[in-house]
Amino acid sequence: MDSSRKILIVTYYWPPSGGVGVQRWMNFAIQLKKRGWDPWVLTPENPQFEIKDEKLLERVKDIPVIKLPIWEPFNLFHALTGNKDRKNVQQGLVLEKSDRSLKDNLMIWIRGNLLIPDPRVFWVRPAARRAIDLINKEGFSTIITTGPPHSMHLIGKRVKKKTGIKWITDFRDPWSKWDVLEKLKTSSLALSIHKKLESSVLDLVDYGVTVSERLAESLGGMEVIHNGITTHNQSTSAPNSSHFTIGYFGLLNELRNPRQLWHLLDQMCRENQVFANKLRILIGGIVSESIKAEINELNELKSKVEFLGYLPHESIQDEYRKCDVLLLLLNKSSNSGWILPVKFFEYLAAERMILGLGERKSDLGDLMNAKDVGEILAYSEIDSIRGFLEDVFENERRPNAEDRASLLKRFSHETLVDKLEKLIMK
Structure with a gap:
């Protein structure tokens, strides 16, 4: 050559x-x-x-x-x-x-x-x-x-x-x-x-x-x-309707620990038995033992969390599609606004609502605020997080197909x- x-x-x-x-x-x-x-x-x-x-x-x-x-x-x-x-x-x-x-x-x-x-x-x-x-x-x-x-x-x-x-x-x-x-x-x-x-x-x-x-x-x-993202011919089937599944995939350490979210979900389970019966949380990747211990102290939530460990890239796509909400956690640090993570694009391809927690004024925030594929909220915005989750739970919010398609085209590796x-x- x-x-x-x-x-x-x-x-x-x-x-x-x-x-x-x-x-x-x-x-x-x-x-x-x-x-x-x-x-x-x-x-x-x-x-x-x-x-x-x-x-x-x-x-x-x-x-x-x-x-x-x-x-x-x-x-x-x-x-x-x-x-x-x-x-x-x-x-x-x-x-x-x-x-x-x-x-x-x-x-x-x-x-x-x-x-x-x-x-x-x-x-x-x-x-x-x-x-x-x-x-x-x-x-x-x-x-x-x-x-x-x-x-x-x-x-x-x-x-x-x-x-x-x-x-x-x-x-x-x-x-x-x-x-x-x-x-x-x-x-x-x-x-x-x-x-x-x-x-x-x-x-x-x-x-x-x-x-x-x-x-x-x-x-x-x-x-x-x-x-x-490199998109393949993927199934776009709906998640299991008998569950309401929130998924997080990636390293989960104290820089990203959504402590307020765990307590919110525990509270929502205590207040709403229908929500409690359906809620399931999948966590794939390396997780700090201190976070596992923290979740284990929440009586309503602990039985609903499944730690999957590291998943090969091929099989992780299937796990994304089991979820109703995909959780994207940015570091709690001064420069988190600079990061537009690979995980966002992988989540986007899965055709699920994305809940980002981090800095609203960020590259990720600019992107998500312009399109209806999810929301980015501060870790401390408990009422807004609750409202988002309730809307998705009641099937009142789904990703906008045109917005999703335009983003996938714009950010394809091709x-x-x-x-x-x-x-x-x-």
């Missing part, structure tokens, strides 16, 4: 990695391949993630993947502690523990102050060397780095300096303004290093891309290519890749 059509994508998340992080560039790579481009992927050989979805490998079997070993410092920590709390560390749940040990606090401090920008920083040099070799041998025209982890952008910076290749960065989340840095006890010195590294990337890159308008503005102005393709060809 013509080397001008070759693209090297550097990403930490690639199948069989599961979860949200893999979806964006897996789907963009697939669409680019369909359009006659030749995307290759450089990714770690032994990445540290627990969530795997082997079925995704079939979707990317025609995309060349170069794997390079990575050393991650927390692997040593896990080995020394017998892998205790391994999953909690990887999902960030150790940050929430009220009884953190000295080891927990030390690990958090190290993560926030010594491993900058993230624990994958030790992969930067070897990955950059490998990328440079590949560019010299294969003649790639463009390198794309996607973060987090933002160490991927430091790889791109080294490659750009050495080869002069066209470089596109993709910010799926903030860097120096990431809301978790405070929880990591990041010092002012460490934060200044984050900002310096971030600026060095933004100063050198040819084109910067991110997922929402507000995040683009916070990064000094970038091209916006939203997250999106449409979104148009803008990406134009950047690559500049």
